[in-house]
Amino acid sequence: MNKKKDFLRTIVENDLKSGKYKEIVTRFPPEPNGFPHIGHAKSISINFGIARDYNGHCNLRMDDTNPTKEDTKYVQALEDAVKWLGFDWGDKIYFTSDYFSQIYDYAIELIKMGKAYVDSLTEEEIREYRGTVTQPGKRSKYAQRSVEENLDLFERMKNGEFKDGEHVLRAKIDMSAANMKMRDPLLYRIRHAHHFRAGDEWSIYPMYDFAHCLSDYIEGVTHSICTLEFENNRDIYDWVLDTLELKPPRPYQYEFARLNINYTVMSKRKLLELVEGNYVNGWDDPRLPTIAGYRRRGYTPESILNFCDQIGIAKANSVVDVAQLEFCIRDDLNPKVPRVMCVLDPIKVTIENYEGSEDIDAPYYPHDVPKEGSRKIPFSKELYIERADFEENPPKDYFRLTPEQAVRLRHGYIISCKEIVKDNNGNITEIKAEYYPESKSGAEDTSGIKVKSAIQWVSAVDAKRVEIRLYDRLFKNEAPEGIEDLNPNSLQIIKNAFIEPAVIMEKPDERFQFERQGYFYADPIDYSDENPVFNKIVGLKDSWTKKTKTKTKQAVSKPQAKKVQIDGEVTPMTDEQKILFEKYTNDFKLNSEVSNTLARDKFLSNFFEDALCAFNCPVSISNIVVNEVARELKQVQAEELKFSAEHISQLAKMIDTDTISGKIAKQVFEEMTKTGENPTQIVETKGLLQISDPAEISPIIDEVISKNPDNVAKFKAGNTKLLGFFVGQVLKTTGGKANPKVVNELVAQKLK
Secondary structure, eight states: OOSSOOHHHHHHHHHHHHTSOSSOEEEEOOOSSSOOBHHHHHHHHHHHHHHHHTTOEEEEEEOOOOTTTOOHHHHHHHHHHHHHTTOOOTTOOEEGGGGHHHHHHHHHHHHHTTSEEEEOOOHHHHHHHTOOSSSOOOOOGGGGOOHHHHHHHHHHHHTTOSOTTSOEEEEOOOTTOSSGGGSSOEEEEEOOOOBTTTBTSOSEEEOHHHHHHHHHHHHTOSEEEEEGGGTTTHHHHHHHHHHTTOOSSOOEEEEEOOOOBTTOOOOHHHHHHHHHTTSSSSTTOTTSSBHHHHHHHTOOHHHHHHHHHHHOOOSSOOOBOHHHHHHHHHHHHTTTSOEEOEESSEEEEEETTOOSEEEEEEESOTTOTTSOOEEEEEEESEEEEEGGGBOSSOOTTOOSBOSSOOEEETTSOEEEEEEEEEOTTSOEEEEEEEEOGGGOTTSOOOSOOOOSOEEOEEETTTOEEEEEEEEOOSBSSSSOOSGGGBOTTSEEEEEEEEEOGGGOOSSOOOEEEETTTEEEEEOTTTOOSSSOEEEEEEOSSOHHHHHHHHHHHHHSOSSOSSOOOOOOOOOOOOHHHHHHHHIIIIISOOOHHHHHHHHHOHHHHHHHHHHHHHSOOHHHHHHHIIIIIHHHHTTSOGGGOSSOHHHHHHHHHHHHTTSSOHHHHHHHHHHHHHHOOOHHHHHHHHTOOOBOOHHHHHHHHHHHHHHOHHHHHHHHTTOGGGHHHHHHHHHHHTTTOBOHHHHHHHHHHHTO
C-alpha cells in the first residue's frame, strides 16, 4: 500500500467500507491513435496501482471509436508500455468496439424514451445553436421529429444510406444548461471508414461521452478515473447511466490533474506533427516524451514509476519541472550501474618512457565497496584522453593536465606533459608525456608527485570506436508551442568516440556510467558489433539549469547602483489560452491583467465561468476570483475550498446591487473560507447589510462634521482633499456598512 493517501484512494477505501462495491475495478482506456507518453504512464500507475493496492482488477481497454485515426501499431505500443511498466491486465484486452451492438441498442432505448433525436443541422449550425457561456443555446427544429421518424433515420444512418455529417444522433437534455456539455450533446456521428477491428460493418460510431460510460458499466468498472479536462463531461456520464436506469452497481467518474512537464509537449496532435514531419526519428525517438522514447533512451520502469509517485495525485493543474524526472533516473541508476571510461573528444597522448603493455585491474563500483565486479583495462604507450582535460594556457583553478601540471590517469599512473605537437593551423594533435612507474593506483606511491585530479583515458590500440548520441531537451522554451520552439542542439552525434573494450557486449541491454560524462545505454535497435551505439540517458547533474542560470547572470550588468528586480521571461500562452484571453478582454470587457490570469489558470477559468452562469456580472466576479479565490488557493488545494462558484456569484451580486460594500465583502469572503456558509446567510446573521438610506446616513454625517470644525473650515477654505477624510470617518463609524457612493454625495452637499 502506498504510504501517501491521495484523495482517490480515500474515495476507494470509503466505498469499500460502506459496502458500495465488493471489488474494485478500474480501467486504463487510451485511444489507439498514437504512442503513449509520460502522461499515460501517470494514468497507468494510478489505475493499475489502485487496483493492485485494493486487490481489485484494472482493465486495459482500447477506446477505438474513431476509425479514421486508429491503428493496430498503436494498440501494440500501448500493450508494450503497460507491460514494460510492470503491470498486468489479465487474460483479456478490452475494446470499445466489442460493445458497438450493445451501445447501439442503448441509443435505440434513448430514442424510444424521447431522450434522443436525429439532428440534420450542419456542423456550423450546431455550433451556432449551442450558445455561449452567457447566452443559452437554441434547440434544433429537428428535435421535434417523432420517435418513429428518429428510429427510421437512425437505422438508415447505421445502414450507410447517408453521407458523413448529413445527420447526427443527439441527446435531448437542456439547451440552456450552465454546463455547455449538456446542451444536447452528440451521441453518434456518421463515419464511412474502415475500422481496424470491426471492418466495414458500421457506418456510425459512438461519441466518447456516450461510449465511455456505457463501456465502463458493461465491464463492471467501479471507479472511472480520468484527467481534469473531462470534469465537465461527468454530467453527461451520469446523465446517460441515470436516464437509462441501469441496474446497480454503476461506475462513477473522478478526475485528477493531468501531467504537464516544462520543455515538453504532451498533445498527441503535436507529437504526431513531430513524427510525420520528420522532426524526430519516429515515435521511439529518445527525445520524445513517449514511453517508447524513454525506454529506448535508457530510462528504467522504476524511474518512471518513482517519478509518478513523487509528483502525487492532485486536483489542481500545475507544471512539473523536467529536472525532477531527470533526478529520478539518476537516483535509480546511481547505485545500479557500473562505472567505465569513454573518451568522447579524443586527443592522442604518447608516453615516451613506457614500453610494452599491461592490464590494470579496476572496479566497476569504486565508491560502493560491498558491490563486486571489476574488469581489466589495457594500458599501452599510446592513449586517448579528453581534449578538455588538457589546457596549454589553463585558467585559474584548472586541475587537469597542463604543460606545468601533472595529472593521474584514472586507476593508472601519474603523467606529465613534455611536448605539445600541433598541425599547420595551430591545433593540438598530440601530447608527448612521461609517466611515473612508482605512482600506480592501488600501490604505494613513491613518486613524490602531488596531483589534484584524475582524468579518464583509453588505450589507443585496444579501445573500441563507438557512436555516441548526446540527447538534450527537444524544446528550447519552457512552455513550447510547437516546432518553432525546437532546440536545434537536441541531438549531437559523435562518430569518433573511444571506449574501453570491456564495455562491448554480445547482448546490449545494459546501462553504464561513463565517468565524468553521464549515464549511457546501448541503443536497443541500432547497436551492433560493427557499430556500437550508445545513447546518453542523462548527465551526472542538471547541466541545463546551470546553463540557463549562467546565461541569466551574463545578461545582468554589474555593478548596479541600486537593487533591481530581475524578472524571468513570461511563458508564452498556448493556443487555447490565447482564445480565452481574447474572449475575456473582448466579450467580457475585462482588463488585460485579469484576463491574463484567468486564461493561464484552468481551474480559475472554469471557476469564473461556473460563477458567471449563476450571475452574469463578469467584472465583479472576475475580480473576486483572481484576487480572493486565487489567494485562498495558495493556502489550500482546490478540493479543500469550502465555498463554491455559486457562492462567489452571490457575493458579487450583493456588491453590484449595493447590498454590501466592498469592505464588507472581504469580511464575508473570509467567513466563507472558514465555514463554507452561504454569503447571504452570513450577511443576514451578522447584520452586515449596507446602509444606503440617506435618512439613516445623514445624522451620522452631521455628527462627524460637528466633531471636526477645524477640518470643515479648511475644506471650505479650498482644501477639497479633506472630503476623503469625512467620508472615511463616516464609514468607520458605521463599521464599513454605509454605501460609499451615498456617503460621498451627502458629505459633498453638507460641506458646501
